[in-house]
Amino acid sequence: MEFKDNIPIYLQIKQYLYRQIITGKLKPGKKIPSVRELAVQLTVNVNTVQRALQQMNFEGILYTKRGEGNFVTEDTTLLEKTKRELIDAELDKFVQSMNSLGVSDEQILKSLTEYLKEERK
Amino acid sequence: MGNPLEITDLVYKKNQKKIITDLNLTLKPGKIVALLGENGAGKTTLMRIISGVAKNYRGTVKVASFAKEADRKAHLSFTDGLTGFANSTKINDIVKFYQILYHDFSLKQFEQLRKFMNLDSDMRLSEMSKGMKEKLVIALTFSRKTDLYLLDEPFSGIDAMARKKIIKSIILWKQEKSTILVSDHFVNEIAAVLDEVVIIKNKTVCMHKSTEAIRADNQSVEEFYESFYQREEDE
Amino acid sequence: MTEFSRLFNRLFKIKTKKLHVLLFFQIIAALACAFFTYYEVINWHIRKNPQNNVGILPEWALYFVFLAFFVIFFVYFITPLQSEKFNRSQTWHLAAISDGQFYLVNVLSTFVSFIYFIVLEFVTVMILLFSSYLTDKPVVYFFRDLLKSILRNLDINVFWIILGTIVLAILSCFFLYFVISFFNFASRAILDFVPANINGAVVKVLHIVIIFGLIWFFFKIQNIFVYQVLLSVIHPTNYGLNFSSSLPFAILANAISDLILLSSNIFLINHFYEATEHK
Numbered sequence: 340m341e342f343k344d345n346i347p348i349y350l351q352i353k354q355y356l357y358r359q360i361i362t363g364k365l366k367p368g369k370k371i372p373s374v375r376e377l378a379v380q381l382t383v384n385v386n387t388v389q390r391a392l393q394q395m396n397f398e399g400i401l402y403t404k405r406g407e408g409n410f411v412t413e414d415t416t417l418l419e420k421t422k423r424e425l426i427d428a429e430l431d432k433f434v435q436s437m438n439s440l441g442v443s444d445e446q447i448l449k450s451l452t453e454y455l456k457e458e459r460k
Numbered sequence: 461m462g463n464p465l466e467i468t469d470l471v472y473k474k475n476q477k478k479i480i481t482d483l484n485l486t487l488k489p490g491k492i493v494a495l496l497g498e499n500g501a502g503k504t505t506l507m508r509i510i511s512g513v514a515k516n517y518r519g520t521v522k523v524a525s526f527a528k529e530a531d532r533k534a535h536l537s538f539t540d541g542l543t544g545f546a547n548s549t550k551i552n553d554i555v556k557f558y559q560i561l562y563h564d565f566s567l568k569q570f571e572q573l574r575k576f577m578n579l580d581s582d583m584r585l586s587e588m589s590k591g592m593k594e595k596l597v598i599a600l601t602f603s604r605k606t607d608l609y610l611l612d613e614p615f616s617g618i619d620a621m622a623r624k625k626i627i628k629s630i631i632l633w634k635q636e637k638s639t640i641l642v643s644d645h646f647v648n649e650i651a652a653v654l655d656e657v658v659i660i661k662n663k664t665v666c667m668h669k670s671t672e673a674i675r676a677d678n679q680s681v682e683e684f685y686e687s688f689y690q691r692e693e694d695e
Numbered sequence: 696m697t698e699f700s701r702l703f704n705r706l707f708k709i710k711t712k713k714l715h716v717l718l719f720f721q722i723i724a725a726l727a728c729a730f731f732t733y734y735e736v737i738n739w740h741i742r743k744n745p746q747n748n749v750g751i752l753p754e755w756a757l758y759f760v761f762l763a764f765f766v767i768f769f770v771y772f773i774t775p776l777q778s779e780k781f782n783r784s785q786t787w788h789l790a791a792i793s794d795g796q797f798y799l800v801n802v803l804s805t806f807v808s809f810i811y812f813i814v815l816e817f818v819t820v821m822i823l824l825f826s827s828y829l830t831d832k833p834v835v836y837f838f839r840d841l842l843k844s845i846l847r848n849l850d851i852n853v854f855w856i857i858l859g860t861i862v863l864a865i866l867s868c869f870f871l872y873f874v875i876s877f878f879n880f881a882s883r884a885i886l887d888f889v890p891a892n893i894n895g896a897v898v899k900v901l902h903i904v905i906i907f908g909l910i911w912f913f914f915k916i917q918n919i920f921v922y923q924v925l926l927s928v929i930h931p932t933n934y935g936l937n938f939s940s941s942l943p944f945a946i947l948a949n950a951i952s953d954l955i956l957l958s959s960n961i962f963l964i965n966h967f968y969e970a971t972e973h974k
Contacts, residue, residue: 344680347672378631383652476890513970534791543974544786560701561790
């Protein structure tokens with residue numbers, strides 16, 4: 340896992356963990372790796388991981404069992420919402436970059452449909 | 461227990477030349493801090509002053525609230541180049557030396573670190589590459605339990621694999637409350653594990669900032685560091 | 696004090712390691728010498744030397760004693776130089792002990808390892824002599840005569856002189872250690888004050904010049920100090936005492952010089968002398 344050095348790393352760790360949860364690599368109700376394990380795995384500072392996990396706890400996507408560690412929430416609506424947000428964020432990036440190329444919203448839709456059709460073949 | 465390191469109004473001269481002037485620096489517990497600066501900026505000198513090896517300075521240096529040199533040495537672990545040993549010395553003998561010299565040296569911890577670094581304890585200093593020696597030095601330094609760890613350019617002249625090992629060992633073996641000060645003239649390779657950076661320029665600390673605060677301004681730590689030296693070139 | 700004794704043990708072990716090797720070579724060398732005196736090699740044939748009337752064992756002991764003078768002398772001068780390496784080493788200075796105390800540990804361990812070496816030499820001579828005594832008739836007679844003459848001449852005065860000489864020898868031994876450290880510390884400290892823009896070779900030359908300057912200065916002061924200051928203050932005749940020998944005076948002068956040197960060395964190493972990270 341490589342991090343961009345001009346974006347706060349705790350944000351990138353959060354993004355990384357969201358993806359792990361949404362893609363099912365970290366399952367609802369299951370324990371996630373310890374702070375130190377994550378730090379070593381991602382080669383980042385323990386304090387930074389701590390900060391990311393704290394925020395995710397605050398958001399409710401993780402919950403802490405005292406003395407056991409952090410677990411992924413089983414609240415499906417929250418998980419859905421998180422997935423939605425992540426997709427929206429990606430779409431936002433995509434649309435923005437298309438717009439900057441001078442492609443209008445209608446054209447985006449058309450091109451995307453055509454593109455997907457081509458790909459499916 | 462106070463801060464792991466508190467330096468106030470430090471001035472150090474050698475050969476009638478000022479090497480450090482009016483330097484103030486306080487490090488909080490539990491941080492990984494980079495000490496950045498050009499070659500010859502005084503990073504090693506500063507570490508030698510902190511560990512009581514360099515003499516005849518003005519100002520106060522406190523390690524875990526201790527100002528006396530003997531106490532300071534007991535509360536910090538400095539990456540020494542092992543130059544006090546003959547080339548034929550085996551790792552085992554060096555470990556014996558550390559065990560005898562430092563109460564807080566843990567043989568168990570060293571063995572774990574040694575295995576992690578893939579070092580053979582029967583090896584002699586003369587048989588080791590630069591990277592291996594650096595790994596040994598780090599293993600020895602982290603086998604002590606102290607408030608402050610001073611790593612003097614642990615990444616200079618070693619390959620990427622050894623570097624990764626060393627960085628991972630820093631994350632793995634650092635105790636929660638202890639602080640690590642690691643000097644380098646190049647920050648890219650360790651940026652992700654840092655809490656703070658301290659930049660030395662013009663013989664003193666010119667910037668002390670948290671890395672996440674730097675990134676929050678959409679700057680990379682490296683750009684931030686380079687900007688300090690860039691400005692000088694522009695002037 | 697535990698730090699002190701741990702460090703002492705470690706340094707003592709390192710310092711005596713090479714001395715053991717030296718002793719071993721001395722024993723072998725003495726044996727080789729004895730062998731070639733006892734036997735002759737003519738046309739690749741070995742035969743007993745007809746001119747020799749002592750056995751190989753006393754011959755061995757004799758050569759060992761003969762070599763011992765050189766070896767002990769050599770060790771006497773080499774050990775303090777070696778101990779300066781420890782004084783200069785950052786690795787050792789990082790031990791959690793004040794530099795003054797480290798200096799004391801270093802000097803003491805050097806001294807003790809030197810005494811230890813002398814004891815080893817003595818024990819080896821004794822073993823060799825004892826085995827010759829058991830095997831050789833002439834040696835038995837020689838020792839009997841020697842012992843007799845010693846007992847005949849023994850009186851309390853001789854005992855005091857021997858004791859005084861031993862004390863003086865020990866003090867002089869420390870004097871050598873302290874003087875060498877003093878030149879090392881003082882010259883380095885001065886060198887650190889010299890303006891910076893000179894290159895490596897010049898620094899080396901300058902270092903040597905400073906050392907010689909210090910030596911000259913030191914002995915000048917030492918002379919004035921001992922013969923004019925000390926002599927006028929503590930000379931026995933001042934107190935109505937009448938000593939025939941100058942031994943007590945020499946001991947006192949030496950002890951005072953040692954103390955002054957030791958305190959200036961501790962001061963220098965605590966405040967000025969820097970260990971180096973280089974080899």
